[in-house]
Amino acid sequence: MERNQHSVRTPLNSVVERRSKSKSYRLSYRSGLGAASRPCFTPGLTARRLDTSRKAPKSRDITEKMTKEQLTLLVQTEWQLSYVTPLYRFRHTQLKSYSRQLSAFIAAEKQQGLAVDVEGTDNTFRVSFSLVQGMTESVDDAETVLIQIHRKSLFASQNEPLKPVWSGWLTCINVNPGYLQSLTKDFICLPLFCSSGAGALTTLVQSWFQQSFDCCFGPLEISHMSLQWLIALWINCNPESSIRQLKMIWTLPVEPPLKVTYTVNSEDAWELWRTVRKEDRAGEEEEDSIDIEEVTSFMQGLKGHFFRHFRLDLSAGCLNEVSTALGSAKHTGMIKISNSKYLITTLTLLTECAILKMPI
């Protein structure tokens, strides 16, 4: 699988055609393994894959424009990922009105008794939409939108602070310009949806978006390959901010399932990473890019060391979870980005995954 992944070099800016109900409508851009598993007959539309080379993370101070509360929320929460298809006629200027509409929608659903009664009956929910400033990388990226739901108890006094019960955000970092051009101007592309809080509220928010902006949501798993990319991106930051340790969890398909936790000392992992980095780079510009070959040979190095001791092939299993001091990610689509400096880099990768996962 991995071999396929990097033997097929795709142009970085492969043109994605306009959203149209062509016959390949149901075919989706599958990320990582999915795309590689049918390499022969992929028509132009599905030829896109995860980039085989990406910029090395640069530490960036994004704290200037963002409020402190927003930043703490973003980096201290573990988020469940979903993809969202482009939003039809979403306006960043209408956030106030969206707040009112979504509050009303939740209240209405509750009255119908459809919503799961998360917090008891004597509560009302207050929704607030806000912009997260400074969370963009390229000029084409749409501004990040943060949604928070607070619970207001009828019996609470006026001065009592509202209790946040759910938060979520829609973002788009460094999206492929070709993809954006393929959309008509009525569509806003915010492909990555991160949520945290009661599942019932997530469903409500999603269905409001679906009704209001003619979009659809789907779960975004982090593929085996993306997890490896995350390892590489994080480890590349080690000299600047220590990753403390690199922890990977595999599950091997035997009965009963065998869980293997492989934890590597940060300095030694960095040493290994340094040796797999290619030294002969043409031109200054490419100096800080990471190639898929480097990622795979780093993983091979780790797996080889493991095999020499245990004569057990980790490739037979599935990489489920990776974590360092900079963040953690799970195959199920849970992610936590613990260091704000590398938020943009991680989100660039996840935006790409979301675009790939979307039905065309």
Added chain:
Amino acid sequence: MDESTKRLVQRLMRRIPSKMLKITLEKWGRLTEKQQREIEAVQSKRALTEHLLSFCEKNELGVKRLTELEMIHIIDNPNQEMWYAFRLSDPEDDARSVDLMQFKEQFKSHIRELVSQVSVKIRKHTDEAVWIRIAWGDTYSCPNHLKPTYVVHNLQTPYVFVTSLTSKKKLMLSQALVLSTRYQSLKDANLSGRKLTAIRDLLMRQYQQVFPTKYPSPLTERNQTVTNPHIEREQAKPAERRLQLACEAFGVGMLPQLQSAVYKLETKLRDHTDRTMREREEPFRCVVKFASTNLLESLKNCASSGIASTPVTPLLSSIPLKGKNYFVITENGPGPSSQMS
């Protein structure tokens, strides 16, 4: 009844599942027949606790009796705590002749010399094991019955199994044990797990083992998947060989249920293509943890299915062979628990 006794009752009732309560109380035998019947009629945990509290008050059952009840429960359900194995070493000449009475007396007097406030209860279980419950206190506080330590020792064997313990208390326990069993030292056996029976079976080799043989006889465990007969014939031999080797390494039948094994590796990264990495002086430091509901079964399955190469590496087969599940692996280094792959 004082507050601490009340809390002990509440804690006990939380620990003992409702369906086991009847039989445990019967074994305890401190309630009258009428009381026992009354308890059996009650359903909710809260009401049961209330009942037991009132009976304890009425029958004047104090901490001492309640600890008996706890011991009965723990002895019957030893697979709920985390157990750590230790090994006594260097026996004195008279170590073999220590009997229960002597051990009891000696242990109690030694531990009381070391810890001023301590409550010790010793019970002999049917399978020859001696169960010790220790509630620790210090100069300023009474023994804490809510956090006792359990110690299980089979007389005339070098094995001791202990539930969680701080290092200071471990030191005192080790001294008292060494003196009363007539050994010279107590060492960490680097084996731990949630099932006492499993780690004991592993150390005492009370599980079905398979020994290398030149003429392998067909084993009863077989993969039942039906495939193409030609492929099957082609694959049968290597598969059988793998199964044989897997069984030789880990045993057959019900294997002792271990939950995890940890390897601390401090070896060089040797097979790497890059020279600088191969020639690096410092070892590559990492920790590998294997975890499963039945670790030995999972590993055996890895070997028989081919995910792990056979013959099984000594690192993995050392778990049953040496009865350990914590290893430090260094490059030829003579560390306390080191071993080279």
